[in-house]
Amino acid sequence: MILDVAALFGANACLLLAGIGVLRLAAGPRPPAEPWSRVGLAYVAGVAAVGSIAPLLLVAGLDLTLAEILALCGTLFLAGFLRRRRPAEVEPQAPRDRTKVAAACIALVVTFFVLLAVDLVFQPLYRADAWGQWTAKARVITILGGLDERVFASDVYSSYNLDYPLLLPSLEAIDIRFMGFSTQILHLQFGLLLAGFVVALAALARKQVPRLVLWPLLAVLVVAPTVAIQTASAYADLPLAAFFALAAVCAHRWLKDGDATSLALLGLFATAAVATKVEGTAFAAALFVVVVVLAARRSWHRAVSAALVAGAVALVGIVPWQAWLAANGIPGNFSIGNAFSPGFLASNADRVPTIVGTLARDVLDPTSWILLLPLALAAAAVAWHAGASREGILLAATTFVLSLGALVWIYWSTRLPIDYHLETSSRRVVLGPVLVCASLAPFLLADALAAPSPKQRASGETGPV
Amino acid sequence: MIALPSDPGVAGGVVLGLGVLAGILLGLVAWPRLCSALGAHEPAGRPVAALLALAVASAFGTAPYLAWRIVQDLRYTTAIPRDVAERIGAYEGNLSGGTFDLVLEAIRPNETYYVAAGGGPGSGDFDAWAHTVLLPRIAVDDPAKADWILTLGVDPRSVGPKVGGVRVLTSYGDGMYLARVLS
Numbered sequence: 001m002i003l004d005v006a007a008l009f010g011a012n013a014c015l016l017l018a019g020i021g022v023l024r025l026a027a028g029p030r031p032p033a034e035p036w037s038r039v040g041l042a043y044v045a046g047v048a049a050v051g052s053i054a055p056l057l058l059v060a061g062l063d064l065t066l067a068e069i070l071a072l073c074g075t076l077f078l079a080g081f082l083r084r085r086r087p088a089e090v091e092p093q094a095p096r097d098r099t100k101v102a103a104a105c106i107a108l109v110v111t112f113f114v115l116l117a118v119d120l121v122f123q124p125l126y127r128a129d130a131w132g133q134w135t136a137k138a139r140v141i142t143i144l145g146g147l148d149e150r151v152f153a154s155d156v157y158s159s160y161n162l163d164y165p166l167l168l169p170s171l172e173a174i175d176i177r178f179m180g181f182s183t184q185i186l187h188l189q190f191g192l193l194l195a196g197f198v199v200a201l202a203a204l205a206r207k208q209v210p211r212l213v214l215w216p217l218l219a220v221l222v223v224a225p226t227v228a229i230q231t232a233s234a235y236a237d238l239p240l241a242a243f244f245a246l247a248a249v250c251a252h253r254w255l256k257d258g259d260a261t262s263l264a265l266l267g268l269f270a271t272a273a274v275a276t277k278v279e280g281t282a283f284a285a286a287l288f289v290v291v292v293v294l295a296a297r298r299s300w301h302r303a304v305s306a307a308l309v310a311g312a313v314a315l316v317g318i319v320p321w322q323a324w325l326a327a328n329g330i331p332g333n334f335s336i337g338n339a340f341s342p343g344f345l346a347s348n349a350d351r352v353p354t355i356v357g358t359l360a361r362d363v364l365d366p367t368s369w370i371l372l373l374p375l376a377l378a379a380a381a382v383a384w385h386a387g388a389s390r391e392g393i394l395l396a397a398t399t400f401v402l403s404l405g406a407l408v409w410i411y412w413s414t415r416l417p418i419d420y421h422l423e424t425s426s427r428r429v430v431l432g433p434v435l436v437c438a439s440l441a442p443f444l445l446a447d448a449l450a451a452p453s454p455k456q457r458a459s460g461e462t463g464p465v
Numbered sequence: 466m467i468a469l470p471s472d473p474g475v476a477g478g479v480v481l482g483l484g485v486l487a488g489i490l491l492g493l494v495a496w497p498r499l500c501s502a503l504g505a506h507e508p509a510g511r512p513v514a515a516l517l518a519l520a521v522a523s524a525f526g527t528a529p530y531l532a533w534r535i536v537q538d539l540r541y542t543t544a545i546p547r548d549v550a551e552r553i554g555a556y557e558g559n560l561s562g563g564t565f566d567l568v569l570e571a572i573r574p575n576e577t578y579y580v581a582a583g584g585g586p587g588s589g590d591f592d593a594w595a596h597t598v599l600l601p602r603i604a605v606d607d608p609a610k611a612d613w614i615l616t617l618g619v620d621p622r623s624v625g626p627k628v629g630g631v632r633v634l635t636s637y638g639d640g641m642y643l644a645r646v647l648s
Contacts, residue, residue: 445513
C-alpha cells in the first residue's frame with residue numbers, strides 16, 4: 001500500500017511539473033508570487049492541462065503509455081521556459097491577522113484534509129458508476145491500449161456511457177500506469193485534487209482577499225459533508241466542480257484587472273471542465289456568456305478576447321472528442337433532439353416544478369452544505385449593499401443561476417424517467433454551481449470592504465485599501 | 466463513503482451537540498475580534514465580520530461530528546480485507562466477487578465472451594462487473610460469435626449456440642455458469 005501511495009504521488013509530481021510549465025507559459029508580466037500557494041495553483045493547472053491534452057492523444061491513436069505520459073508532462077514543463085519571465089514583483093506584505101481566526105481556520109482545514117486522506121486510502125471503489133464507468137474506461141485504456149474500438153465503439157459496453165468526456169479516465173489511467181490497479185489508493189487522487197483546488201483558490205485570492213476573510217469561508221467549504229462524500233465517490237463531479245469554480249475565479253480576476261494570465265487560466269480550467277463531464281460544456285457556456293457580456297461593458301476588445309478564449313475551449317475540449325464519437329457512431333446520452341424540440345419540452349413541462357424543487361432542495365440542504373450557499377448569497381447581498389463593484393456580484397449570481405438553469409434544461413430533456421434521473425444524480429451535479437458561488441464569496445466580501453463609504457463617495461475619496 | 470452513519474445515534478448525537486456548543490462559543494469569541502479587525506471598513510465592516518463569525522461557528526460547530534462520521538467509516542473500511550475491497554463492486558451488487566477469478570483462469574486473455582443474466586439477484590450489475598473485471602477479454606453481443614458464454618441464473622445451453630464443458634462456478638444466489646461455445 002505504501003508503495004502504491006508513493007507511486008500515486010509520483011504521478012502527481014509529474015502533473016505538478018507540467019503545471020509549473022503551464023503557469024510559466026501563461027504568466028504574463030506579473031507571475032503569481034508566494035511559492036506555497038503557487039504550488040497548489042501549478043498542480044491544478046497541471047491536472048487541467050494534462051487531463052485536457054491526454055484525451056486528444058487518445059483520439060489521435062496513442063495509448064497513454066508511461067513514456068507518453070512522461071513525455072507530455074516533460075514537454076509542458078519545458079514549454080514554460082520558452083517564455084522569458086520578468087522578475088516577480090515584490091508584493092506588499094499582507095497585514096498580519098492578529099485575530100488568529102485565519103490561522104485557526106487553516107488548522108481546521110489541514111486537520112480535515114489529513115483525516116480525509118487517511119479515509120480515502122482505505123476507501124473501496126464501491127460506487128457503480130466509479131467501477132463500472134470512470135475507472136472501467138481507465139482500465140480499458142491501460143489494458144487494451146488507448147481507445148480500443150471493441151470497447152469504446154461497441155454497443156455491448158454502452159453501460160460505460162461511451163459518449164462521456166475522457167479527462168477523468170485519462171487521469172486515472174495515468175495513476176494506473178504508475179501504481180497498477182489499486183482501486184483503493186485511487187481515491188487519494190481525488191483528495192489531492194480537492195487539496196490542490198483549495199490551495200489554488202488561496203493563490204488566486206492572495207492579492208485581493210485578506211486571509212481573515214478567505215479562510216473562514218474555505219473552512220466551511222472543506223468541511224461541507226457533500227464535498228468529502230463526492231471526493232470519496234471517485235466520480236467526476238468534484239473534478240468538474242473544481243475546474244468550473246477556478247474558471248469562475250479567474251474570470252473574476254480578469255474582469256477586474258485585465259490580467260492576461262487570468263484569461264489564460266480561465267481558458268485552461270474551462271477546457272478541463274468541458275473535458276470532464278457533459279454538463280461541463282453547459283457550465284462553461286454559462287460562464288462565458290456572462291463573462292463576454294460583462295467584458296463588453298468595459299470594451300468590445302475585451303469581449304472579443306473572451307469570445308476567442310471560449311472558441312479555443314470548444315476547439316480543444318469539445319470538437320476532437322465529438323468528432324471521434326461521430327466517426328465511430330456513438331450516440332449521446334444527452335438528447336440534443338429533445339433539448340431543442342419545443343414539442344417534447346412542452347409535453348414534459350410538468351417536469352419543471354419537480355426539477356426546480358429538487359435542485360433548490362439540493363443546493364440549500366444543510367446536511368449537505370451546512371450554510372455554504374446561504375453564506376455565499378449573504379456575501380453577495382453585503383457586497384451589493386456596500387456599493388461594491390457590481391461586476392463580481394453579477395458574475396457570481398448570473399453564473400450560478402445560468403448553470404442551474406442549464407441543469408434544469410438537461411433534466412427537462414432527459415430520455416430517462418425523471419424521478420430516477422434526479423434521484424441518482426441531482427445531489428452531485430449541483431456541486432459545480434455551489435462551488436462557484438462559494439469560491440467567489442470571499443472576493444465579493446473583499447470588494448465590499450474595499451468599497452468607499454457613502455461619506456467617502458460624497459467627498460470623492462476611495463475606500464480603505 | 467461506504468459506511469458513513471446515516472443516524473448519529475447516542476455517541477454521534479453527543480459529539481454533534483458538543484460541537485455545536487463549541488462552534489457557537491468560537492463564533493462569539495471570533496465576533497468581537499473580527500469587528501475590531503474589520504470595523505474600520507465602513508459600511509461593510511460589521512456585516513462582513515458577522516458573516517465570517519457565522520462561518521467560523523458553522524465550520525467549527527459541525528467539524529467534530531463530521532469528523533466522527535468519517536472515523537466511523539474508517540473503522541469499517543480498515544476492517545475490509547484487501548481482496549474483498551478490490552471486488553467490493555461485485556459484493557455490493559449481490560455477486561460472488563471471488564468467483565470471477567475462476568472465469569479469469571478459464572477464458573484466455575485474447576478470447577471473447579457473451580454475458581446473460583436471468584433477472585434474479587445480482588443481475589443488475591452482472592454484465593457491468595464482468596465487463597470491467599474480465600479485461601482484456603472482450604464481451605460480444607452475439608453468443609454465436611463468442612468463445613465462451615458466462616451466465617447468472619441461466620443455463621448456458623439455453624442461450625443459443627451449442628456449448629460444451631458447462632461448469633457451475635458457484636451456486637451462490639441463482640448460480641453462475643461458464644461454458645465454451647463449440648464451433
